[in-house]
Amino acid sequence: MSKIVRDYGFDRNILTVEDFISLATLRQGVEKPVRLDLGNDENPDGLQPYFCWLEMIRIPFPDFNDGRGFSLAKRLRQLGYEGVLRASGYLIADQYRMARLSGFDEIEIDDLLAARQPEWLWQSQVIKKKLSYQDRLLKTG
Amino acid sequence: MYKYNDFDHAFVRTRVAEFRDQVDRRLSGSLTEEEFKPLRLKNGLYLQLHAYMLRVAVPYGTLNSRQMRQLAMIAEKWDKGYGHFTTRQNIQYNWPKLKDVPDILDALADVSMHAIQTSGNCIRNVTADHFAGAARDEIEDARITAELLRQWSTDHPEFQYLPRKFKIAVTGSPNDRAVTRAHDIGLRAIKDSEGSAGYEVLIGGGLGRTPMIGKVVRGFLPKEDLLPYIEAILRVYNLSGRRDNKYKARIKILVHETGIEELRAEIEKEFLTRKAEFPGINPELLQAIEQDFAAPIFNKLSVDNHVARVAHDKEFREWVKNNVARHKIPEYAIVTVSLKPVGGTPGDATAEQMRVMADLAETYTHDELRVSHEQNIVLPHVPKAYLPKVYDELKKAGLATPNLGLLSDIIACPGMDYCSLATARSIPIAQDIAKRFDHLQLERDIGALKIKISGCINACGHHHVGHIGILGLDKAGVENYQITLGGNATEDAHIGSRVGPGFSAEELVPALERLLKSYLQLRESPEETFYKCYNRLGMDPFKEALYPHLKPKQIKRDRA
Amino acid sequence: MARKFLPKVITSNHLLEGDVIYFSTDGEWVRNISQAAVFLDPETAHRKLDEADLQRNIHVGAYLADALLDDEGKPKPVHFRERFRTLGPSNYFHGKQAGN
Numbered sequence: 162m163s164k165i166v167r168d169y170g171f172d173r174n175i176l177t178v179e180d181f182i183s184l185a186t187l188r189q190g191v192e193k194p195v196r197l198d199l200g201n202d203e204n205p206d207g208l209q210p211y212f213c214w215l216e217m218i219r220i221p222f223p224d225f226n227d228g229r230g231f232s233l234a235k236r237l238r239q240l241g242y243e244g245v246l247r248a249s250g251y252l253i254a255d256q257y258r259m260a261r262l263s264g265f266d267e268i269e270i271d272d273l274l275a276a277r278q279p280e281w282l283w284q285s286q287v288i289k290k291k292l293s294y295q296d297r298l299l300k301t302g
Numbered sequence: 303m304y305k306y307n308d309f310d311h312a313f314v315r316t317r318v319a320e321f322r323d324q325v326d327r328r329l330s331g332s333l334t335e336e337e338f339k340p341l342r343l344k345n346g347l348y349l350q351l352h353a354y355m356l357r358v359a360v361p362y363g364t365l366n367s368r369q370m371r372q373l374a375m376i377a378e379k380w381d382k383g384y385g386h387f388t389t390r391q392n393i394q395y396n397w398p399k400l401k402d403v404p405d406i407l408d409a410l411a412d413v414s415m416h417a418i419q420t421s422g423n424c425i426r427n428v429t430a431d432h433f434a435g436a437a438r439d440e441i442e443d444a445r446i447t448a449e450l451l452r453q454w455s456t457d458h459p460e461f462q463y464l465p466r467k468f469k470i471a472v473t474g475s476p477n478d479r480a481v482t483r484a485h486d487i488g489l490r491a492i493k494d495s496e497g498s499a500g501y502e503v504l505i506g507g508g509l510g511r512t513p514m515i516g517k518v519v520r521g522f523l524p525k526e527d528l529l530p531y532i533e534a535i536l537r538v539y540n541l542s543g544r545r546d547n548k549y550k551a552r553i554k555i556l557v558h559e560t561g562i563e564e565l566r567a568e569i570e571k572e573f574l575t576r577k578a579e580f581p582g583i584n585p586e587l588l589q590a591i592e593q594d595f596a597a598p599i600f601n602k603l604s605v606d607n608h609v610a611r612v613a614h615d616k617e618f619r620e621w622v623k624n625n626v627a628r629h630k631i632p633e634y635a636i637v638t639v640s641l642k643p644v645g646g647t648p649g650d651a652t653a654e655q656m657r658v659m660a661d662l663a664e665t666y667t668h669d670e671l672r673v674s675h676e677q678n679i680v681l682p683h684v685p686k687a688y689l690p691k692v693y694d695e696l697k698k699a700g701l702a703t704p705n706l707g708l709l710s711d712i713i714a715c716p717g718m719d720y721c722s723l724a725t726a727r728s729i730p731i732a733q734d735i736a737k738r739f740d741h742l743q744l745e746r747d748i749g750a751l752k753i754k755i756s757g758c759i760n761a762c763g764h765h766h767v768g769h770i771g772i773l774g775l776d777k778a779g780v781e782n783y784q785i786t787l788g789g790n791a792t793e794d795a796h797i798g799s800r801v802g803p804g805f806s807a808e809e810l811v812p813a814l815e816r817l818l819k820s821y822l823q824l825r826e827s828p829e830e831t832f833y834k835c836y837n838r839l840g841m842d843p844f845k846e847a848l849y850p851h852l853k854p855k856q857i858k859r860d861r862a
Numbered sequence: 863m864a865r866k867f868l869p870k871v872i873t874s875n876h877l878l879e880g881d882v883i884y885f886s887t888d889g890e891w892v893r894n895i896s897q898a899a900v901f902l903d904p905e906t907a908h909r910k911l912d913e914a915d916l917q918r919n920i921h922v923g924a925y926l927a928d929a930l931l932d933d934e935g936k937p938k939p940v941h942f943r944e945r946f947r948t949l950g951p952s953n954y955f956h957g958k959q960a961g962n
Contacts, residue, residue, distance in 0.1 A: 226340060226423070228463025232540040235460050239575050253337050255324065262459035277332055289320075292313050294453045298529070300581040329877075335922055349922055351943075352950055352957045354880035382956055397956070400878050647953045718943060719951035727946075729953045779941055 164275045165247075166257065166268040168287050171280045174269055181219060187211055201229040205237055215244045219269070222250040231263040238264035254278040257286040262293060303364050303670060304449050304594045306414040313456070314411040317418060321345045322404035344424060344462065346417025347403055351722045356395045356403060357420040358410060362430035362448035362472070363391035363673040363680075365415075367664035370671055372413040374653035374660070380406050385656070387641060387649040389713055389764060390469075391429050391673040392420055396720055418456060423464045425455035425536070430472045431480045432674035435597060436682040438630045441491045442499065443595050444474035447528070450583070450591060454529055461536050465543035466551035468536070469508075476793065481675060483507045483516045483795035484767060486553045487535060492522065500524045505535060505565075506557030509761035513797045514554040517562045519569060527573075530580040534573035538565065598668040602633045603687035611690045618693055621704040626689065629682075635689060637667075637681040638674065639696060640703040640711065644740045648714040648732050649677030651701075658699040662692055676713055678706070709745045709753060709818075710736035713764055717757025717774060718781075724757035726774025726781040731755055731810060738811045739818075748818055750831045752791065767791035769833045770814070771798045783810045785817075787844055788836050801845050802852075813848050820847035870907040871898040871937050872914050873947070874924035882947045882958065883921060885914045891921060893958070895948050896936040900929055 163174040181198040182191075187208075196217040199205065218237060220230045234246050248260050249269040260268055306314075321341070328338040342348075346357040358373070365373075373393055377385050380402045381395040388394055398406060410416055420427050428451045430444040431437065451470055455461070461468070471485040482488030488504035501523045507516025523531055535553075542560070544550045557565055612619050627636040639659060641649050651659070659679055663671045666688040672680035684692055696702040705711045712735065715721065717728030732755055739745050754768030758775070765771030771786035782804040789798030805813050818832070824843055825835045836844060846852070872885035873895075883891040884898035892898065901907035907926050914924045927944050929937035939945045950957020 225337065226463055227545060228423075228461070229541055229545075231460045231463065232537045236537065236541075236572075236575075239579060253333070255320075255333075255337075255341060256462075259459035259462055282332070289316065292309075292316055292457075293459075294309075294313070294456045295458060297309060298450075298454055298583055298587060300584050329919065331919060335918055349875055349880055351947060352880070352882060382954070396951075398880075400880065650953075718946055719953055727952060729951075733953070776943075781942060 162272050163269050164272060166270060166280075166283045167266070168261070168284075170284060171275065181217075199233070201227065201233055205233065205240065208237075208242075209240055212240075212242050212244065215242070217245040217247055218242065219247045219249050220265075222248055222252050225251045225253050225256060230265075231259060234260075234264040254282040254286060257283050258289045261287075261290055262295075303366060304361075304445070304591065307590070310414065311411070314414075314416045314418075315408075317345075317416065317457075318404060318407040318411055321407060325400060325404060340422055340463070343422035344419055345403075345407065346420040347398075347400075348421060349722070350396070350720050351718070351724075352720065353397045354400055354403070355720065356398045356406060356417060357388070357390075358393050358395070358415060358417045359420050359427040360391050360393060360415075360673050361452050362428060362434070362445045363432050363675075364434075364445060365671050365673070366669050367660035367671070369413045369415055370656050370660035370663070372409060372415070374656035376406055376409055377653040377656070379409075384650050384652045386647070386716065387651065387673050387677050387679065389675045389677060389715070389762060390420070390427060391432070391675055392427060393673070394716075396716075421467075422462075423466050423468075424462050425458065425464075425468045425470065428452050428455065428470050428472065429480055429485075429675060431475055431478075432672040432680050433479055433627065433636055433682065434474055434672075435595060436629050436634075436636050437475050437477075437479075438628055439475045439477050440630065441476070441493065442474045444472040444480070444489075444491065446592055446595050447474075447489060447491070447501075448472045449595070450528070450588070451532070454532075460533075461540060464536070464540055465545045466548065468539070468553070470532075478793035478795075479674075481764070481767065481791045481795070483793070484509055484513075484764070484791070485516065487532065488516045489528075494522050498524065501528065503531065503535075506554040506562070507795075508552050508554045509764060509766045510552070511549055511759040511761075512552075512554065512558075513761065513766040514558065515795050515797065517557060519562065519566050526582065527577065529583065530576040531569075531573050534569050534576050537572055537576075538568050542568075598670075598683060600631045600634060600683070601685060602631070603685045605633055605686040608686040608689045617704070618690065621693055621702055622689065624704045624708065625702075625706045626684075629684075633686055635684050635686050637684045637689070637692060638706050639679040639681065639701050640705055641678050641701075642705055642711050642736070643700055643703045644705075644710055644736045645733050646736075647729050648712050651679070655699050655701055658695060658701065662695055666692055676711065678711070705745065707750050707752070709739050709748055709751045712736065712753045712755060713768070714755040715757050715762035717755075717763075721757060721762075723760060724774070725759070725776040726757050726783065727807075728755045728757040728763055728772075728774055731772060731774065731783065731807065734807075734811050735814060738815065742815070744818065744822075747822065747828070748832065749828065750833070751818075752789075752833075754789070754791075764791060765789070766797045767795060768798060769831075769836070770817070772810070775804060777804060781807050783807065785813070785848065787841060788833070790833065799841060801841060802849055816847045816850065817844055820844065867902075867904055868928040868940065869931060869937065870901045870926040871895060871929045872901075872907075872911055872924055873898070873927050873944070874914070874921035877918075877920055877922050885910065885924070889913070891917075895929070895939060898929070898937050900931065900937045901926075 165172040348355040430448040474491040490502040503520040504516035714728040714732040718724035755772040756763035756765040767789040784804040786798035790796040887899040928940040949959040
């Protein structure tokens with residue numbers, strides 16, 4: 162079983178493997194809104210025409226030290242993807258802020274990790290989003 | 303120099319509180335050691351051979367007297383009364399306890415300092431020319447760019463878990479004192495044909511087990527494109543850099559395996575996407591940074607007493623000749639305080655010495671100090687009128703060794719006296735070399751010479767770019783030292799060549815003595831430095847000096 | 863050809879202090895190698911290392927290090943790295959050689 166971490170706290174994960182399709186399947190064409198499992202070594206180039214069909218893109222974190230997902234999320238957002246971005250796998254609470262600032266909406270973690278790093282710990286990261294040098298450096302409005 | 307604003311203060315305090323909490327969670331088991339390690343590294347904390355080691359950032363090597371005094375206080379309160387200045391323009395404490403580290407970080411925050419991103423697989427503390435703002439050959443003060451990059455890279459959410467560490471160096475002068483060609487990114491301030499300011503951007507330089515000289519990825523980058531372009535480099539690296547082998551994970555390997563042309567195309571493509579939605583830097587913030595680095599008001603005092611002292615005091619004259627560089631203002635000078643006394647540990651300063659340097663900076667030199675990558679301290683703006691006083695005070699504190707750029711001004715990593723990665727010791731080698739040549743009284747005669755010593759293949763002691771490089775290895779359970787010759791760390795950066803089999807610690811200094819005595823025989827004149835002489839003659843005569851038992855034929859064969 | 867098995871001690875660094883420590887015969891962590899338990903066969907050495915490794919809230923990064931036995935049967939380091947770890951740095955009289 163797994164949990165979904167969002168800014169307001171934990172939710173139970175209700176999606177299963179069957180709810181996602183692969184990039185290869187997507188490229189064969191879609192007729193209804195779908196959810197995509199995108200590998201962290203897969204190239205999102207040319208995905209823009211599909212964005213309106215994508216309800217969710219899920220990006221795996223095989224290990225918390227593997228930061229490719231952060232750049233992939235940022236690239237998708239810069240290409241114009243506005244649907245849900247989910248990180249899935251091994252991320253620790255201390256990385257929640259990074260994930261959110263890189264463009265993820267939510268993180269799917271397993272129950273063992275959720276027990277070791279409980280809801281309040283993840284939520285304590287939410288406020289730190291505001292202390293961002295990068296946001297501050299940029300021109301606003 | 304840069305002054306923290308409310309945001310900086312709030313940020314570093316929050317960060318200290320976060321680390322305090324992470325330490326508690328490590329002790330309670332909420333964080334495993336595997337999870338905690340990258341977090342402590344990103345806060346500068348290593349676990350070394352005998353103890354923890356805390357590496358404190360001195361951004362682009364600049365600090366003021368108050369900060370230097372706080373470093374002294376920390377050395378006395380939580381360490382063993384000294385600190386070690388490093389080739390990354392940082393300071394390291396060799397003996398902190400884990401439970402004290404959050405308090406040390408708070409003490410640093412009290413004086414607008416931190417230890418953020420001095421380690422770990424992230425963008426490291428940005429380094430710059432230690433003569434920035436004082437050098438005569440400068441196009442612009444490199445620290446404005448370096449501070450901008452410090453802010454941009456600090457806690458950058460996308461780049462905290464890169465394939466490997468990432469080092470950026472900036473120079474504002476054509477004479478490169480920041481070794482920009484041996485960094486993951488090197489930035490050199492230049493002007494284009496129309497006089498607009500920008501950068502030449504180099505990538506893929508680095509030392510370590512696969513030394514590489516950086517390649518130009520963009521010949522001219524307009525200033526306003528700096529952040530989107532650097533982000534593009536980092537994003538391509540984060541997504542494509544190798545993660546299967548830590549020794550092949552630096553961007554230099556990506557450059558090498560992909561080829562600079564193809565990688566440049568990828569970076570430019572990413573850059574265009576990023577630039578399209580990049581809103582530009584907040585001009586007020588940029589202006590504030592620029593103002594903070596405005597030159598101090600220079601007082602043009604009479605230089606008569608300085609000139610008089612030079613004329614009658616031989617020791618003072620010697621020190622001025624070696625340790626004092628020309629400043630952009632004729633009535634000023636740049637003083638380099640040698641942290642290389644004969645027989646001492648390169649880069650170490652006691653708390654007392656730190657206070658002496660802080661006092662001098664505050665009283666005479668516009669309250670500024672610099673840490674150089676050559677492990678010395680620079681007083682960047684000294685009125686020549688004060689040089690005699692500054693010299694006298696330094697001398698009393700054992701800080702006036704007149705050896706800048708000479709044989710005993712050695713770069714040495716901590717080696718196996720402290721470092722858990724080391725394969726051999728470096729410090730005793732540096733001490734032995736300095737002592738031997740001091741005994742022979744040959745240092746002055748030998749003249750300009752860069753000896754750089756690393757205690758393992760990771761090359762923290764920059765041995766690849768030393769005129770004489772020394773690499774300590776473990777050869778079947780005995781410390782063994784390989785010699786490379788002909789390296790160069792300047793704008794003409796060059797990787798030295800290995801000469802032959804290594805030497806034991808006992809054999810090494812006699813071998814260097816043979817090498818340098820033969821140089822004295824071989825040079826055309828005292829003006830021909832060791833480096834020039836080596837480049838004129840090639841390796842063979844020096845190899846003969848190092849390995850006198852080898853026949854000339856064998857020498858040729860060995861090299862083939 | 864199998865290499866001769868050298869006696870082993872288990873060594874690590876203390877989590878809070880950072881200091882070099884050794885696993886003793888009664889399953890405690892001690893500061894002096896002379897009090898370390900010595901393992902004469904690979905099976906016992908690895909089994910004990912696994913046991914020591916469980917105490918992750920006490921130490922960081924336990925491993926097996928070669929040891930020799932002195933005249934009194936007490937372990938001594940073999941490799942120079944391990945010898946330095948029993949002493950401290952060579953440039954200052956700090957660390958274990960100075961009694962801290």
